[in-house]
Amino acid sequence: MGFLDHLAQRHQRISIVGMEKNAGKTTVLNYLIEEAMDEGISLGVTSTGRDGESTDLVTGTEKPKVYLYAGTIVSVPVQLYDLADAGLEILRMTRYSTALGQLLLCRVAESGYVQIAGPVNTKDHKAMCSEMKELGAGLILIDGAIDRRSIAAPGTSDAIILATGAVISRSLKRVIEETLHVVHLYQLPRLSDGFVRDRIEEGTTEEKILLVKGQRIIALELQTGLASGKFLDEAIDDTTEAIFLPGALTPSVINDIHPAKFKQVNFILKDPTRIFVGATPWQQLRKRGFSVEVLENIEIAALAVNPFSPAGYSFDHKELLTAMRDAAGDIPVFDVKYDGR
Amino acid sequence: MRLCNPKTKSETGFDHVVHSLNPRSPYGKKRVKEIRPFAPGEETLLEQELSRQESAMALLKTEGRRMELLSEILMQMKDTSFTVERTKNNVLTMVELFEMKTLLLQMLGIRDLLSPLKDSIPEEFFPKDVEEVVDVLDPDRERMNTFYLYDSFSCRLAELRGEKRRIELEVRREQKDRKREVEQRYGITMTPKFEYLVSKADKEKMEAAQAMPELTLQEEDYMTATFRLRGTPVVHALCKSMDSLNEALEDEELLVREALSQQLGAHRDVILENSRRIGELDFNLAKAMHAEQNRCVRPRIVQEHILEVKEGRQLVVEEILNKKGKDYCPVTLSLKDGVACITGANMGGKTVTLKMIGQCAMLAQHGFFVPCQEATIGLSSYIHILIGDSQNVQRGLSSFGSEMEELKDILEHSKDRTLLLIDEIANGTNPIEGLALTKSIVHYLSKRLYITLITTHYDNVATEDNSRNLQVRGLAGANFENLAREIRYANRRERIEIIGKYMDYRLYEVEGEKEIPKDALNIAKMLGIGNEIIEQAKQYMEDRNDEK
Numbered sequence: 063m064g065f066l067d068h069l070a071q072r073h074q075r076i077s078i079v080g081m082e083k084n085a086g087k088t089t090v091l092n093y094l095i096e097e098a099m100d101e102g103i104s105l106g107v108t109s110t111g112r113d114g115e116s117t118d119l120v121t122g123t124e125k126p127k128v129y130l131y132a133g134t135i136v137s138v139p140v141q142l143y144d145l146a147d148a149g150l151e152i153l154r155m156t157r158y159s160t161a162l163g164q165l166l167l168c169r170v171a172e173s174g175y176v177q178i179a180g181p182v183n184t185k186d187h188k189a190m191c192s193e194m195k196e197l198g199a200g201l202i203l204i205d206g207a208i209d210r211r212s213i214a215a216p217g218t219s220d221a222i223i224l225a226t227g228a229v230i231s232r233s234l235k236r237v238i239e240e241t242l243h244v245v246h247l248y249q250l251p252r253l254s255d256g257f258v259r260d261r262i263e264e265g266t267t268e269e270k271i272l273l274v275k276g277q278r279i280i281a282l283e284l285q286t287g288l289a290s291g292k293f294l295d296e297a298i299d300d301t302t303e304a305i306f307l308p309g310a311l312t313p314s315v316i317n318d319i320h321p322a323k324f325k326q327v328n329f330i331l332k333d334p335t336r337i338f339v340g341a342t343p344w345q346q347l348r349k350r351g352f353s354v355e356v357l358e359n360i361e362i363a364a365l366a367v368n369p370f371s372p373a374g375y376s377f378d379h380k381e382l383l384t385a386m387r388d389a390a391g392d393i394p395v396f397d398v399k400y401d402g403r
Numbered sequence: 404m405r406l407c408n409p410k411t412k413s414e415t416g417f418d419h420v421v422h423s424l425n426p427r428s429p430y431g432k433k434r435v436k437e438i439r440p441f442a443p444g445e446e447t448l449l450e451q452e453l454s455r456q457e458s459a460m461a462l463l464k465t466e467g468r469r470m471e472l473l474s475e476i477l478m479q480m481k482d483t484s485f486t487v488e489r490t491k492n493n494v495l496t497m498v499e500l501f502e503m504k505t506l507l508l509q510m511l512g513i514r515d516l517l518s519p520l521k522d523s524i525p526e527e528f529f530p531k532d533v534e535e536v537v538d539v540l541d542p543d544r545e546r547m548n549t550f551y552l553y554d555s556f557s558c559r560l561a562e563l564r565g566e567k568r569r570i571e572l573e574v575r576r577e578q579k580d581r582k583r584e585v586e587q588r589y590g591i592t593m594t595p596k597f598e599y600l601v602s603k604a605d606k607e608k609m610e611a612a613q614a615m616p617e618l619t620l621q622e623e624d625y626m627t628a629t630f631r632l633r634g635t636p637v638v639h640a641l642c643k644s645m646d647s648l649n650e651a652l653e654d655e656e657l658l659v660r661e662a663l664s665q666q667l668g669a670h671r672d673v674i675l676e677n678s679r680r681i682g683e684l685d686f687n688l689a690k691a692m693h694a695e696q697n698r699c700v701r702p703r704i705v706q707e708h709i710l711e712v713k714e715g716r717q718l719v720v721e722e723i724l725n726k727k728g729k730d731y732c733p734v735t736l737s738l739k740d741g742v743a744c745i746t747g748a749n750m751g752g753k754t755v756t757l758k759m760i761g762q763c764a765m766l767a768q769h770g771f772f773v774p775c776q777e778a779t780i781g782l783s784s785y786i787h788i789l790i791g792d793s794q795n796v797q798r799g800l801s802s803f804g805s806e807m808e809e810l811k812d813i814l815e816h817s818k819d820r821t822l823l824l825i826d827e828i829a830n831g832t833n834p835i836e837g838l839a840l841t842k843s844i845v846h847y848l849s850k851r852l853y854i855t856l857i858t859t860h861y862d863n864v865a866t867e868d869n870s871r872n873l874q875v876r877g878l879a880g881a882n883f884e885n886l887a888r889e890i891r892y893a894n895r896r897e898r899i900e901i902i903g904k905y906m907d908y909r910l911y912e913v914e915g916e917k918e919i920p921k922d923a924l925n926i927a928k929m930l931g932i933g934n935e936i937i938e939q940a941k942q943y944m945e946d947r948n949d950e951k
Binding site for chain 1: 481496497498501502505548549550551552564567568571595600602627
């Protein structure tokens with residue numbers, strides 16, 4: 063069974079997310095499309111929005127143009143339809159719109175290059191993906207339009223493929239370290255179902271910090287945890303079991319909380335993309351008993367490594383692949399350039 | 404025909420009804436904008452309009468499920484009139500062709516849905532057959548709502564595409580063979596993209612790779628070099644023919660689109676007619692739904708210029724009352740050419756009744772059902788409501804000044820079969836001149852073939868032959884003991900509501916000269932004005948009566 067077949071059996075929607083800009087996301091996407099072609103999987107291809115790339119639209123360079131084979135289901139905005147080099151059969155005019163007009167769902171009739179775009183809003187994205195499914199897409203690949211991890215927030219997809227590689231650092235050790243840190247964060251334990259979770263989910267729209275004390279949930283008047291560490295420290299007393307932060311978890315929030323409280327209090331976040339703590343400080347926090355749970359974690363379907371950096375340097379592909387595989391445990395790792403599986 | 408000014412439309416509550424309509428499709432929305440009044444003499448057309456709404460109401464009642472399905476199609480429709488217009492001399496884009504196909508399939512869908520009812524609904528509701536037009540965009544008659552320049556549109560298109568696919572395959576096969584050959588010859592492995600990566604540190608391999616004539620250095624950084632398989636002459640030749648093939652394909656696609664646009668253009672009229680019919684159907688369904696929800700009835704249209712409303716309700720006020728959990732007290736009124744004056748207590752709903760009559764007349768005249776139990780209406784050629792409005796005061800005119808300005812306008816515009824609704828004219832000036840002016844206006848209007856309804860506080864205004872007095876029953880029949888008890892413990896807002904509860908808004912006709920009951924002091928007292936003032940006022944009234 064092929065690699066993609068394997069993925070398709072476990073997931074319906076996979077986002078491709080880069081550790082950093084230029085991590086080679088589009089290369090990964092193209093690679094996966096080739097694989098799908100070889101394995102005979104019917105693909106759906108879309109992206110999360112197109113905002114942030116307006117300059118590209120103007121200059122006409124570096125658009126996320128991908129070569130799609132006949133049979134693929136793809137989302138294309140009206141204004142990009144005529145620019146497609148592939149032959150596209152219009153299946154549906156969706157109600158989702160982008161800056162470039164409403165999105166069309168098309169089936170590739172003649173293979174060729176297509177510029178893709180998708181809904182910006184997570185809810186729309188989900189709805190559109192199920193429409194693609196209806197139209198026959200076995201596996202949906204989502205190209206995050208922005209090479210930032212925040213776009214990986216759960217909801218858009220079932221799992222992600224994380225693109226990493228030489229672009230992170232000149233030191234192989236650091237590349238591995240940083241990647242593992244992200245992998246670790248994404249796989250933080252999910253808050254179990256029950257009283258606390260129910261109460262948080264009821265209140266999430268209010269975006270308030272919540273303190274959990276046994277069967278009592280207390281909402282703090284602070285809107286966000288940013289620069290409010292001191293107040294948090296004050297609010298956490300002996301009976302506090304957990305604290306829910308609707309915003310970001312940054313070093314400034316944590317530094318003001320007395321480390322002795324880490325062992326007692328469980329931190330709850332919406333999802334792992336809310337954590338802005340580097341690999342090393344994170345390790346130190348963990349040693350002091352700091353524990354975090356998330357409402358939704360992110361499943362990593364695979365790691366894609368790219369030994370080349372646009373800055374000009376590169377690693378030996380085998381060395382990188384082996385090192386990453388040793389470190390990644392059960393998560394499959396593949397090299398997009400070398401096909402070293 | 405200009406029936407009335409915008410203020411009359413909004414003050415009577417006619418606009419409110421139009422805005423409450425909820426057509427599902429852009430064609431229905433467009434139809435709402437085309438609402439126009441029917442002039443005297445157009446009674447037959449108006450009856451037809453009302454009959455259409457009646458059939459829409461029957462559809463809603465008996466064909467509920469079918470109407471739900473229809474509503475689904477209507478909601479998905481887009482306004483493609485511009486695209487239809489463009490078929491005249493333009494080539495439609497692919498997206499436009501897709502939209503046209505969608506529209507045509509929707510028309511077919513509506514026609515299919517309604518065809519069992521074909522004989523029982525107005526012709527204007529039933530879209531014409533467009534199978535032939537759909538065939539233009541769907542030659543294989545698959546009737547799927549998808550669009551592409553399918554091979555069946557043109558043999559040449561199919562031919563060129565086949566050729567293109569063949570060349571693509573050939574290039575790939577050629578490259579693959581070549582790759583296998585090179586890999587075997589030199590014992591190297593290349594990527595599926597026909598690339599060979601070499602670490603530059605490996606001098607030996609680098610030199611070897613550079614020496615391979617089949618490879619060319621594509622890019623290098625300081626650690627790795629990427630070599631790419633050179634194309635063979637066969638590949639080059641194929642690529643070249645591919646270029647010209649692509650060009651030919653583009654030309655052919657344009658030709659096909661051009662032909663399709665022209666063929667669609669030839670059917671423009673039927674497409675536009677169907678859009679109109681769907682709009683008419685949608686519009687009438689929206690009107691029917693509104694009438695159903697607001698318990699409106701079909702007015703009886705007569706030649707004579709009369710206005711009879713039984714148990715009429717003003718919908719704007721009713722809506723507000725219903726929101727507060729209260730009921731509207733319907734009013735019955737029968738008017739003909741001449742002047743009718745409504746007098747009666749403050750807070751007696753005189754103005755609301757005036758607006759109610761205006762709304763009923765306006766609705767009937769525009770082909771709507773009317774919120775009442777029964778209505779008999781003769782068409783007017785001019786309708787105007789003169790009612791105090793804060794805008795003119797903001798413009799710097801005194802209320803009396805703006806009133807007179809508007810009155811002048813009205814008198815100039817009025818012609819036979821006019822309906823005038825006048826709210827408390829000349830109450831912004833001294834009572835002596837005010838009364839005189841009001842009487843004189845009534846005198847003037849009673850001589851004309853107008854229906855005039857005036858609310859006033861002045862006594863005995865309608866003394867002319869052709870005029871009569873209507874009075875609000877008001878608090879006359881109320882149980883004052885109960886009222887006083889309730890008022891005593893109420894707060895300010897509640898007081899007004901309690902008075903409203905005891906108020907009887909219905910009208911009765913007053914024969915001969917009779918003084919209107921003076922409820923103003925009573926009401927002022929109930930609303931908490933001190934005894935000192937009320938008693939003094941009563942004293943003044945007695946003095947005045949003595950003088951007489």
